[in-house]
Amino acid sequence: MIDDYPIVTDLVLIGGGHSHAIALKLFAMNPIAGLRITLISDALHTPYSGMLPGHIAGFYTYDESHIDLQRLSRFANVQLYHDRAIGLDLKNNKVICQKHPPIAFDYLSIDIGSTPVKNAVVGAAEYAIPVKPVPRFLKQWETIVGEIQASPHKTHTLAIVGGGAGGVELMLNVQAKLENIFRRSQYPLNNLKFLLFHRGRRLMTGHNTWVSKRLTQILKNRNVELHLSETVSEIQRDRIICESGLMREYDYIFWTTQASAPAWIQESGLVTDSRGFILVEDTLQSISHSHIFATGDIATMKNHPRPKAGVFAVRQGKPLSENLRNIILDRPLKSFIPQKQYLALIGTGDKSAIASRSFWGLQSPLLWHWKDWIDREFMNRFDRLPPMSSSQNREIQDKISIPSDLPTMYCGGCGSKVGETTLKRVLNRLEIPQNSDIIIGLNTPDDAAILRSPDHQYLVQTIDHFRSLVSDPFIFGQIATHHSLNDLFAMGATPKSALAMVNIPFGTAKKVEETLYQLLSGAIFVLNAAQVSLVGGHTIEDRELAFGLACNGCIHPEQILRKKGMKPGQSLILTKAIGTGTLFAADRCYQGKGRWIEKAIASMLLSNQIAAQILQNCEASACTDVTGFGLLGHLQEMLQGTEIAVELNIEAIPILEGAIATIQEGFFSSLHLQNVRASTTVENGEQVKLSPLYALLFDPQTSGGLLAAIPADRLESCLQQLQAAGYSESVCIGRVTEKEDNKKAIVLS
Numbered sequence: 001m002i003d004d005y006p007i008v009t010d011l012v013l014i015g016g017g018h019s020h021a022i023a024l025k026l027f028a029m030n031p032i033a034g035l036r037i038t039l040i041s042d043a044l045h046t047p048y049s050g051m052l053p054g055h056i057a058g059f060y061t062y063d064e065s066h067i068d069l070q071r072l073s074r075f076a077n078v079q080l081y082h083d084r085a086i087g088l089d090l091k092n093n094k095v096i097c098q099k100h101p102p103i104a105f106d107y108l109s110i111d112i113g114s115t116p117v118k119n120a121v122v123g124a125a126e127y128a129i130p131v132k133p134v135p136r137f138l139k140q141w142e143t144i145v146g147e148i149q150a151s152p153h154k155t156h157t158l159a160i161v162g163g164g165a166g167g168v169e170l171m172l173n174v175q176a177k178l179e180n181i182f183r184r185s186q187y188p189l190n191n192l193k194f195l196l197f198h199r200g201r202r203l204m205t206g207h208n209t210w211v212s213k214r215l216t217q218i219l220k221n222r223n224v225e226l227h228l229s230e231t232v233s234e235i236q237r238d239r240i241i242c243e244s245g246l247m248r249e250y251d252y253i254f255w256t257t258q259a260s261a262p263a264w265i266q267e268s269g270l271v272t273d274s275r276g277f278i279l280v281e282d283t284l285q286s287i288s289h290s291h292i293f294a295t296g297d298i299a300t301m302k303n304h305p306r307p308k309a310g311v312f313a314v315r316q317g318k319p320l321s322e323n324l325r326n327i328i329l330d331r332p333l334k335s336f337i338p339q340k341q342y343l344a345l346i347g348t349g350d351k352s353a354i355a356s357r358s359f360w361g362l363q364s365p366l367l368w369h370w371k372d373w374i375d376r377e378f379m380n381r382f383d384r385l386p387p388m389s390s391s392q393n394r395e396i397q398d399k400i401s402i403p404s405d406l407p408t409m410y411c412g413g414c415g416s417k418v419g420e421t422t423l424k425r426v427l428n429r430l431e432i433p434q435n436s437d438i439i440i441g442l443n444t445p446d447d448a449a450i451l452r453s454p455d456h457q458y459l460v461q462t463i464d465h466f467r468s469l470v471s472d473p474f475i476f477g478q479i480a481t482h483h484s485l486n487d488l489f490a491m492g493a494t495p496k497s498a499l500a501m502v503n504i505p506f507g508t509a510k511k512v513e514e515t516l517y518q519l520l521s522g523a524i525f526v527l528n529a530a531q532v533s534l535v536g537g538h539t540i541e542d543r544e545l546a547f548g549l550a551c552n553g554c555i556h557p558e559q560i561l562r563k564k565g566m567k568p569g570q571s572l573i574l575t576k577a578i579g580t581g582t583l584f585a586a587d588r589c590y591q592g593k594g595r596w597i598e599k600a601i602a603s604m605l606l607s608n609q610i611a612a613q614i615l616q617n618c619e620a621s622a623c624t625d626v627t628g629f630g631l632l633g634h635l636q637e638m639l640q641g642t643e644i645a646v647e648l649n650i651e652a653i654p655i656l657e658g659a660i661a662t663i664q665e666g667f668f669s670s671l672h673l674q675n676v677r678a679s680t681t682v683e684n685g686e687q688v689k690l691s692p693l694y695a696l697l698f699d700p701q702t703s704g705g706l707l708a709a710i711p712a713d714r715l716e717s718c719l720q721q722l723q724a725a726g727y728s729e730s731v732c733i734g735r736v737t738e739k740e741d742n743k744k745a746i747v748l749s
Helices: 018-029 052-057 069-076 134-150 165-185 209-221 263-267 310-328 365-383 390-394 420-429 473-490 509-529 580-588 594-604 609-617 630-639 659-664 672-681 692-696 712-724
Strands: 009-014 035-041 045-047 066-068 079-082 085-089 094-097 107-110 156-161 192-198 224-228 232-235 239-242 247-249 252-255 278-280 292-294 299-301 344-347 353-357 360-364 438-440 458-467 494-505 533-542 546-555 571-574 622-625 644-648 706-710 731-738 746-748
Touching: 009 018, 009 310, 018 035, 018 069, 018 107, 018 310, 018 365, 035 069, 045 134, 052 134, 052 165, 052 344, 066 069, 066 365, 069 079, 069 580, 069 594, 079 473, 085 263, 107 310, 134 165, 156 165, 156 247, 165 192, 165 209, 165 252, 165 344, 192 239, 209 224, 209 353, 209 360, 278 292, 292 310, 344 365, 353 365, 360 365, 420 509, 458 473, 473 494, 473 509, 473 546, 473 594, 473 609, 473 622, 473 706, 494 509, 509 533, 509 546, 571 712, 580 594, 580 659, 609 706, 609 712, 622 630, 630 644, 630 672, 630 706, 630 746, 659 692, 706 712, 712 731
Parallel strands: 009 035, 009 107, 035 079, 107 292, 156 192, 156 252, 192 224, 278 299, 494 533, 644 746
Antiparallel strands: 045 066, 085 094, 232 239, 239 247, 344 353, 353 360, 458 546, 494 546, 571 706, 571 731, 622 706, 644 731
């Protein structure tokens, strides 16, 4: 959103395909005030089709051949929901997802690609590896490469079903990669066998005869066993059976046949073609629902049907962006007519390429270098993201008209509260279980909640509240809730209830309702798992999303875990990796890779509840959660005013992926410099102060792990229990000692 301009319209994009990536970049460079864009994608990195074969061959790294949707979304100020769409509720204009609550939209665009048809062949769905969706294929390909690298002395047979451009190019590049592995291992290449099955009489029937013959000859010269005019009828665990009776054994099989669409597209009520792809007008609008657009493989242009090729998705990106802008601003839409002929550049796995267009074809290494330049220039659009200051965002040309029922100024005179009607609608939509200890809560609203307190227990209270560090309110609600509950877990308390504090961005009542619904749905998801009741709260309309909870719990006096309670001879355990501060500082500057942020979020979404129980059972005598003051700052709190010291093994501390790279690049969270003051308690900090590991000791954490001291003889058992419970990063990071005279409390080893 643009400063305090209210949210008026929701544009939701399903899928991070080429068209959507281009559209997001264009919206970022020229945003519309009042428009909120949400991207729903089950992958955080979009493979670029032009470089994918080269990536398989080993010519391009993962980052070189993928668009980082996390970075792009941050740059475009877009809400990124990491989830898979599984349906549409067109009556209520909502997207149904696997993990999120239904997501409302005013306008929708779909760019989710396609998958090969497998159901028609017995056993294909069970044993064959489809090349789409690409992220899933690449994970399996990585596993295959690892298996073959580990056993080059064995014979490996790899089969591909489908002799179109995708299957042929895949075969050439897969073969190039695997043969390079064997050459480096000095094992004979005849330990590798390659099979290609195609039902047609010639390969690549969508291209001219010269191209087909040339690629057929290349495959034969490279000892690929070709089976043309063969229709595969059954796939078994280790063999392929054709209608002709031909049977061949295999170790791995890839499926690159005719494309198909997911069933939920047609089931949603959108009009599709005979194969289930969305039929669209020249404007890229659905022919049945004018507020819904579709591009790429998932769409079929009613008046201009074209092959399912990445080149068309790329060229639809700009007209899609323009027409989405036009329909949102109530302007006339423009027609897009794709060209009938296009130049295809097919890599042959040896840094040479074949050009194919109409009746013309040519092969040359120069074509590969030209293709390489074109592909790198395309990817540079998403790699070289210019800095965008808040002053630039204020210079907005296009603004959506503010509805008459919205105030022209938000004065805050009423506490900026969200309206009663909006709040009631959200609470009615949420499933909030109540327990018998709640006398008055959300089920019978009053001025305050009343709870029954267990006898002979102490009441424990804590509070946290902070701005959103992720663009997805559902995920942010979960992270903030975990963070807020952690203080109770660290003290050994059992949480009972929570009060919510919400800052919601300005918008129409409907937009505020949807944001609040997503946010509180995330919070309640975590609270329910912890058996904690939401009993009330307070809402404020503000410029940006913020959330927190006042949490209440109970504890038996003899079970209290304090920060100060460490004893000499104990072991120090940390249950989660550190690095969230620097990673999200980098993310705000578009330098945090999507997979790094994904793993950081996964860590923040891991509850400390079970870890706290395990630590208590293992006789922990001191515990705290690692949050804003950083690991060293919280360790300092545990040592302050005591006569004990800690030998900290800096090399043992678990670090989130990417955190060392971002800290070395100088990305520091705003609290980092204040946290460095804790270095005064370190005996030998000067010796390691230039190490990125040392800098990460001061990195502030969000929803971090627990830091606890336990008896040394319980260490092995404790770590085994933590690992088995899902705390894979849990590790011993040091030991507690007696403080020596004239020495500081923390010694790094």
